[in-house]
Amino acid sequence: xxxxxxxxxxxxxxxxxxxxxxxxxxxxxxxxxxxxxxxxxxxxxxxxxxxxxxxxxxxxxxxxxxxxxxxxxxxxxxxxxxxxxxxxxxxxxxxxxxxxxxxxxxxxxxxxxxxxxxxxxxxxxxxxxxxxxxxxxxxxxxxxxxxxxxxxxxxxxxxxxxxxxxxxxxxxxxxxxxxxxxxxxxxxxxxxxxxxxxxxxxxxxxxxxxxxxxxxxxxxxxxxxxxxxxxxxxxxxxxxxxxxxxxxxxxxxxxxxxxxxxxxxxxxxxxxxxxxxxxxxxxxxxxxxxxxxxxxxxxxxxxxxxxxxxxxxxxxxxxxxxxxxxxxxxxxxxxxxxxxxxxxxxxxxxxxxxxxxxxxxxxxxxxxxxxxxxx
Amino acid sequence: xxxxxxxxxxxxxxxxxxxxxxxxxxxxxxxxxxxxxxxxxxxxxxxxxxxxxxxxxxxxxxxxxxxxxxxxxxxxxxxxxxxxxxxxxxxxxxxxxxxxxxxxxxxxxxxxxxxxxxxxxxxxxxxxxxxxxxxxxxxxxxxxxxxxxxxxxxxxxxxxxxxxxxxxxxxxxxxxxxxxxxxxxxxxxxxxxxxxxxxxxxxxxxxxxxxxxxxxxxxxxxxxxxxxxxxxxxxxxxxxxxxxxxxxxxxxxxxxxxxxxxxxxxxxxxxxxxxxxxxxxxxxxxxxxxxxxxxxxxxxxx
Numbered sequence: 001x002x003x004x005x006x007x008x009x010x011x012x013x014x015x016x017x018x019x020x021x022x023x024x025x026x027x028x029x030x031x032x033x034x035x036x037x038x039x040x041x042x043x044x045x046x047x048x049x050x051x052x053x054x055x056x057x058x059x060x061x062x063x064x065x066x067x068x069x070x071x072x073x074x075x076x077x078x079x080x081x082x083x084x085x086x087x088x089x090x091x092x093x094x095x096x097x098x099x100x101x102x103x104x105x106x107x108x109x110x111x112x113x114x115x116x117x118x119x120x121x122x123x124x125x126x127x128x129x130x131x132x133x134x135x136x137x138x139x140x141x142x143x144x145x146x147x148x149x150x151x152x153x154x155x156x157x158x159x160x161x162x163x164x165x166x167x168x169x170x171x172x173x174x175x176x177x178x179x180x181x182x183x184x185x186x187x188x189x190x191x192x193x194x195x196x197x198x199x200x201x202x203x204x205x206x207x208x209x210x211x212x213x214x215x216x217x218x219x220x221x222x223x224x225x226x227x228x229x230x231x232x233x234x235x236x237x238x239x240x241x242x243x244x245x246x247x248x249x250x251x252x253x254x255x256x257x258x259x260x261x262x263x264x265x266x267x268x269x270x271x272x273x274x275x276x277x278x279x280x281x282x283x284x285x286x287x288x289x290x291x292x293x294x295x296x297x298x299x300x301x302x303x304x305x306x307x308x309x310x311x312x313x314x315x316x317x318x319x320x321x322x323x324x325x326x327x328x329x330x331x332x333x334x335x336x337x338x339x340x341x342x343x344x345x346x347x348x349x350x351x352x353x354x355x356x357x358x359x360x361x362x363x364x365x366x367x368x369x370x371x372x373x374x375x
Numbered sequence: 376x377x378x379x380x381x382x383x384x385x386x387x388x389x390x391x392x393x394x395x396x397x398x399x400x401x402x403x404x405x406x407x408x409x410x411x412x413x414x415x416x417x418x419x420x421x422x423x424x425x426x427x428x429x430x431x432x433x434x435x436x437x438x439x440x441x442x443x444x445x446x447x448x449x450x451x452x453x454x455x456x457x458x459x460x461x462x463x464x465x466x467x468x469x470x471x472x473x474x475x476x477x478x479x480x481x482x483x484x485x486x487x488x489x490x491x492x493x494x495x496x497x498x499x500x501x502x503x504x505x506x507x508x509x510x511x512x513x514x515x516x517x518x519x520x521x522x523x524x525x526x527x528x529x530x531x532x533x534x535x536x537x538x539x540x541x542x543x544x545x546x547x548x549x550x551x552x553x554x555x556x557x558x559x560x561x562x563x564x565x566x567x568x569x570x571x572x573x574x575x576x577x578x579x580x581x582x583x584x585x586x587x588x589x590x591x592x593x594x595x596x597x598x599x600x601x602x603x604x605x606x607x608x609x610x611x612x613x614x615x616x617x618x619x620x621x622x623x624x625x626x627x628x629x630x631x632x633x634x635x636x637x638x639x640x641x642x643x644x645x646x647x648x649x650x651x652x653x654x655x656x657x658x659x660x661x662x663x664x665x666x667x668x669x670x671x672x673x674x675x676x677x
Contacts, residue, residue, distance in 0.1 A: 003477075007477040214457055220480075
């Protein structure tokens, strides 16, 4: 049995290494993607263009504008006296935000102790609009506080101080809110996902298309030996790609795992067991590489968008979360973030490890049963 | 040896019948031919006997092993060469042979004698990828791979389709040698001329066996006399012979028409006169002995 497996593996590796195009794609493509993708998936928005409608031209309005532009997030692209002019800049996409400072802004602020500002946001780009609006609001709140402090210290205020609650937050596990630390491990998972499921499926379907699987089936090779012989090469490839990914993440983004590498690799093998099982299952349901391609594309798209790589799973409705919890990448992304950012050990990630193993077991058994039926 | 009893197989949930009630047997060391056109069910039968497919009904034994219960034993002792070239195209000639030797737990060296005559012809190209071989060489490699574990039964599904005439001749010469080694061979072919090279043949059509006999026996069973009719304008001749009242069958075979008459023992002179009248001055008729193809067409007609 071991001998047969050895010869099968020798054959598989020989075939994979001989296919130069595939080797190049499997090694170079993930490296390039891992270098490029984190640049695009950065949620810290900068260079928001803002048009200010200043109807006051006072020290207070100048001070507010100065505070906004010096924050680093905003770029002043328009300074007009008319609201309509600013709005047309938003329409022409010359500005993302329009801020209107009403006439007598300073005077009313001093006299009536309150004043209203008006913000118009271009919401076509949701993220930018949200974050831009939030940034601007927090700057204005800050500005408001400063003014209050000024008045208090100048002693002009009467009556007792209004109690104030100040909130100080500190970001645990990622103190500088380095977005790369969060996204690089997740992107690495999506790359391993694509390789593992797709390549196993294609490889087996190729044997179907070429008829070589028939020739194998009339030999005494046992089915599980044949399947093991198919899975091990892609397990090895998966580990190589993962390792390359860790190196790229370290060199280009300075992401270094806080937790143990052994925990990461153990989880990787568990994860690949599940994903190779999926590839195997897809192969049993497809007769041609085209079918295998469409099927795996469907799954990989869903996995990449829903497994929490880019958006939080917690914000999905309950039933969607239930579905997502059956996705192996969801668990592996969780594990990756816990180990890389928090330094979690085996006991912390045990629930996710167990879930992946259970899913893997189901997929593999399903695949083998279906393989028997069809072949 | 092979015994097949009442094998039935349908596809698409019974909508398409591939084999209906097939029975035959081949003895040890026999070269048994399955002769029939495309779609007759030959490949289905091969796939059932090589344990790749389960029949709907019936039983079959290969080397006294049941194809359903003892499929593991059968896989150890049969060689199968599918109709389509199905070795690894991206492995070289030698790597393919080596791979199939090792999965059967043997080596090229151990059984080299058996494949020597065949393999020697492709050995100069042993470092070439199998996908880059010519049609004839591919067949030789496939046969070598099917033989490398010294099987006692060999299944060859249309081994000579798409192979040049010289290679076909060589191939059949090799089969003869293998037969002498005591290997039972089941071979299928759409070429009628190859049928004569088998010990026994089964004529198969639309999933049914029409006749099983030695090639000579099948020819002998041809009823009545067969005549070859030749003339310069073949197409017009065909129409005229077919319209002749006493013609039972008339088929074009190359440049000649093969004709049988309705009343047994009729002389061809009447037809000759008829054709002279129909403006075929150069017409010639001769009595010929029927070929397997004639017999096959005759059986199909009935």
